[in-house]
Amino acid sequence: MSNVSNPRHVTAIMTELDQRDLLDELRDICRQHGVMPAEVLGRSHMHCYARARHHWWHHLYAKGCWSDTRIAILHGVQTSGVRCGRLAHEARTKQAT
Numbered sequence: 001m002s003n004v005s006n007p008r009h010v011t012a013i014m015t016e017l018d019q020r021d022l023l024d025e026l027r028d029i030c031r032q033h034g035v036m037p038a039e040v041l042g043r044s045h046m047h048c049y050a051r052a053r054h055h056w057w058h059h060l061y062a063k064g065c066w067s068d069t070r071i072a073i074l075h076g077v078q079t080s081g082v083r084c085g086r087l088a089h090e091a092r093t094k095q096a097t
Helices: 007-019 023-033 037-041 047-062 068-075 079-096
Strands: none
Touching: 007 023, 007 037, 007 068, 023 037, 023 047, 037 047, 047 068, 047 079, 068 079
């Protein structure tokens, strides 16, 4: 069972990602973390979902054409949350190496 708080919102995000040819990239990240795209795009704070979400935001930002603001607008969250999550993923990645 998924912990998605607003399924309609998640569906809209998935539709937009599909239109931008990003849905397969999201699915790849989800596979790495063992979660589903709807769980990553939801608002759950469960550890596994949040880490995958941070990884996803970091991935988008690293592409170079996605700002924290643009990512926040797409996902319906605050820009500061995207930035913190993205930087948290970056820090975890650096610690692992």
